[in-house]
Amino acid sequence: MLVIFQHVYKMSMMKNTRMGCFQLSKSCCVFISLFCALSTHAQNKNTATTAAPVAACSASEFKALAYTINDAQLREERAKDWLAKYGKSCAIDQIEIILSNQAVWLGTADTPVIISTIETIYKQKKGAAEDLAKSVDKPKGNANNK
Numbered sequence: 001m002l003v004i005f006q007h008v009y010k011m012s013m014m015k016n017t018r019m020g021c022f023q024l025s026k027s028c029c030v031f032i033s034l035f036c037a038l039s040t041h042a043q044n045k046n047t048a049t050t051a052a053p054v055a056a057c058s059a060s061e062f063k064a065l066a067y068t069i070n071d072a073q074l075r076e077e078r079a080k081d082w083l084a085k086y087g088k089s090c091a092i093d094q095i096e097i098i099l100s101n102q103a104v105w106l107g108t109a110d111t112p113v114i115i116s117t118i119e120t121i122y123k124q125k126k127g128a129a130e131d132l133a134k135s136v137d138k139p140k141g142n143a144n145n146k
Contacts, residue, residue, distance in 0.1 A: 057087070062082060066109070067105065072108045072109045075106060075109035080113065083118065095121055099119070099122050
């Protein structure tokens, strides 16, 4: 790198001849190209590779999906796909938000298939939460708790 700086400096000190300007321009181009290549390599080297994002459910994502698709049939298909992909990973509070707002968000795409899918996911989550609450509230092995 130091050699390139020295070369550019020497070229800039030359008399303003046609050959000197050409050499200076050529040297500057080489220097700039080398600098860009090295800085790009350094950026790529310092960038950590990221793992694939974890599938997470967010009611706001479902809302955004519903509001950005104008065609009702396409909106229904995308909603089904989204529920199939993210429904099982949804927290119960997110499913409750979707359940409460699905008619407004989906409009005419809120078909019986979508309704039953959301209700099924909600019932599964609600049942799992109740089972967990029962197992925590009621310790096993005590005769008085049966």
